Amino acid sequence: MASKLGPASESPxxxxxxxxxxxxxxxxxxxxxxxxxxxxxxxxxANRRGLLTLALIGLILGxxxxxxxxxxxxERTASNGESRADVVFGNANSGTCLGWPxxxxxxxxxxxxxxxxxxxxxxxxxxxxxxxxCQLAAREYLGNRYDPSSRFTISVIWPGDAIGxxxxxxxxxCGLQLLGPGGRAxxxxxxxxxxxxxxxxxxxxxxGIDEATHRSTDVPADCxxxxxxxxxxxxxxxxxxxxxxxxxPDQLAFLADVCTRTADTYLAPMTLQGVDMEVHxxxxxxxxxxxxxxxxxxxxxxxxxxxxxxxxxSTRVQPLVDGxxxxxxxxxxxxxxxxxxxxxxxxxxxxxxxxxxxxSSAPSTAxxxxxxxxxxxxxxxxxxxxxxxxxTTVTAAAPPPGPPPPPGAPPPGAPPPxxxxxxxxxxxxxxxxxxxxxxxxxxxxxPPEPAPAPLGPAPGPPA
Numbered sequence: 001m002a003s004k005l006g007p008a009s010e011s012p013x014x015x016x017x018x019x020x021x022x023x024x025x026x027x028x029x030x031x032x033x034x035x036x037x038x039x040x041x042x043x044x045x046a047n048r049r050g051l052l053t054l055a056l057i058g059l060i061l062g063x064x065x066x067x068x069x070x071x072x073x074x075e076r077t078a079s080n081g082e083s084r085a086d087v088v089f090g091n092a093n094s095g096t097c098l099g100w101p102x103x104x105x106x107x108x109x110x111x112x113x114x115x116x117x118x119x120x121x122x123x124x125x126x127x128x129x130x131x132x133x134c135q136l137a138a139r140e141y142l143g144n145r146y147d148p149s150s151r152f153t154i155s156v157i158w159p160g161d162a163i164g165x166x167x168x169x170x171x172x173x174c175g176l177q178l179l180g181p182g183g184r185a186x187x188x189x190x191x192x193x194x195x196x197x198x199x200x201x202x203x204x205x206x207x208g209i210d211e212a213t214h215r216s217t218d219v220p221a222d223c224x225x226x227x228x229x230x231x232x233x234x235x236x237x238x239x240x241x242x243x244x245x246x247x248x249p250d251q252l253a254f255l256a257d258v259c260t261r262t263a264d265t266y267l268a269p270m271t272l273q274g275v276d277m278e279v280h281x282x283x284x285x286x287x288x289x290x291x292x293x294x295x296x297x298x299x300x301x302x303x304x305x306x307x308x309x310x311x312x313x314s315t316r317v318q319p320l321v322d323g324x325x326x327x328x329x330x331x332x333x334x335x336x337x338x339x340x341x342x343x344x345x346x347x348x349x350x351x352x353x354x355x356x357x358x359x360s361s362a363p364s365t366a367x368x369x370x371x372x373x374x375x376x377x378x379x380x381x382x383x384x385x386x387x388x389x390x391x392t393t394v395t396a397a398a399p400p401p402g403p404p405p406p407p408g409a410p411p412p413g414a415p416p417p418x419x420x421x422x423x424x425x426x427x428x429x430x431x432x433x434x435x436x437x438x439x440x441x442x443x444x445x446x447p448p449e450p451a452p453a454p455l456g457p458a459p460g461p462p463a
Contacts, residue, residue: 083106083159084107084108084109085106085107085108085159086159088108088109088110088159089108089124089158089159089171089173090171092110092121092124092171092173093121093124094121094122094123094124094141095113095120095121095191096110096120096121097110097111097112097113097117097119097120097121098110098111098117098118098119098120098121098173098175099111099116099117099118099119099187100118103184105118105157105185106159108157113190113191114189114190115189116187116188116189117187117188117189118177118185118186118187119155119157119173119175119176119177119185120175120176120177120191120192121173121174121175122134122137122138122141122154122173122174122175122176123137123141123173123174124171124172124173124174125137125171125172125173125174126171126172127158127171127172134154134155134156134174135154137174138154138174138176142192142193142291143193144290144291145192145193145197145291145292146291147197147287147288147291147292147293148285148287148288149197149199149285149287149288149293150192150197150199150288150291150293151178151197151198151199151200151201152176152177152178152188152192152197153176153177153178153179154174154175154176155174155175155176155177156172156173156174156175157172157173157175158171158172158173159171176192179219179220180220181205181206181220181221181222182221182222183219195292196292196293196294196295197288197291197292197293198234198284198288198293198294198295198296198297199218199282199297200231200234200295200296200297201220201231201297202231203231203232203233203266204223204230204231204314204316205220205230205231206220206221206222206223206227206229206230206231206311206314207219207220207221207227207228207229207230207231207299208220208221208225208226208227208228209221209226209227209228209307209308209310211226211310213307214228214304214305214306214307214308214309214310215228215307215308216228216229216301216307216308223312223313223314224312224313225312226310226311226312227310227311227312228301228307228308228309228310228311229280229299229300229301229308230299230300230301230311230314230315230316231297231298231299232259232262232263232265232266232267232279232298232299232300233259233262233263233265233266233298234262234295234296234297234298235254235255235258235259235262235281235295235296235298236294236295237251237254237284237294237295237296238294240254241254245286245289245290248283251283251284251296252283255281255283255296255298258298259279259281259296259298260272260279262279262298263279263298263300266300266316267300267315267316272300275300275315276302277300277301277302277315278300278301278302278303279298279299279300280298280299280300280301281296281297281298281299282296282297283296284296300315
């Protein structure tokens with residue numbers, strides 16, 4: 001039995017082993033054989049892809065549901081009767097800066113605070129709940145940079161009555177503005193908490209007046225309207241005091257000197273005494289100093305009735321309406337009488353066709369002198385006397401004899417040759433028979449220098 005069972009049991013095992021080896025070779029050749037680790041990684045990747053697909057489907061469904069159930073955004077357009085102001089006021093937050101065209105505050109827009117803007121928002125307040133004072137909101141907004149004497153004004157602006165918008169959905173805006181003449185907002189740059197908030201204004205700015213109390217309003221006004229003070233400039237306390245808050249007496253001593261010189265410079269060539277005005281300035285409080293304010297405005301005005309007199313017009317441009325006119329400058333001293341010009345010496349030359357400008361003639365009271373026709377002979381001097389000192393008759397002394405005449409010249413005292421006498425051509429003159437002489441100006445010799453005048457006083461009338 002063993003012999004029969006042995007071969008029978010071996011044959012199936014050997015045949016199955018051969019088949020197993022052949023299948024493994026085929027799978028290895030095809031590259032489809034996977035280890036257990038690879039199978040686990042494949043399963044994990046498939047699971048992750050399924051989860052991501054489910055999450056994406058959930059997000060898409062959530063967005064669709066949100067769009068279907070949410071209310072549309074409130075677009076302020078002309079189609080539904082809402083204005084741009086409603087958009088701005090509905091979205092303005094603390095620290096937002098607004099701007100608008102000049103004299104058109106109903107057209108606000110969001111602008112950068114680093115550039116020109118008209119309004120810095122402190123806090124939006126619903127119109128049905130505006131019991132909180134804006135001043136308290138300003139203190140919280142600025143913190144330790146809050147200056148109660150700041151040149152910036154706490155203001156409230158609102159968008160007006162928007163059509164179809166309930167009052168509960170409209171906001172008031174508490175904020176800070178810089179007011180100019182007439183109470184109109186003027187642009188400024190930067191966040192207020194980062195600025196020097198000192199109450200200073202450009203030179204030439206006029207400050208309004210409360211005519212009932214004669215007090216300054218501390219608000220710029222048009223100089224053509226009644227006002228109390230006129231700004232001459234500013235003094236910077238930081239230039240002198242660098243070690244902390246200065247005491248009030250120290251501030252007053254510094255400001256008295258700086259503001260007086262500033263006012264005189266502003267009024268030049270006039271002075272404070274000349275226009276009957278005084279310089280005005282305030283000191284900086286500890287609270288303002290802690291907020292970073294270091295400057296003081298130097299203004300000029302006329303005291304009256306415990307306050308200031310009402311003025312109209314700029315002091316620097318024209319005299320004040322109710323103030324004394326500046327004294328006129330003194331007349332210039334009379335100029336000394338001018339000396340009469342000295343007469344040029346007379347010159348006698350032989351008559352020739354040459355055209356020359358005749359010299360100034362001597363006064364008729366002077367005695368004539370004789371000169372030779374030669375151009376080389378020095379002419380005799382002629383003495384003149386101012387007209388107011390001329391006597392009725394003046395006899396001039398005989399001049400000293402001149403140099404001897406050149407050869408061929410007529411003797412002294414002889415009459416000059418006439419046109420009929422034959423004379424040689426003059427220098428610079430071309431004579432052509434049958435034609436008038438031609439003068440060449442660049443060849444004419446210059447006239448001789450006059451002889452020196454004799455020393456001693458001019459001769460007077462005979463004794």
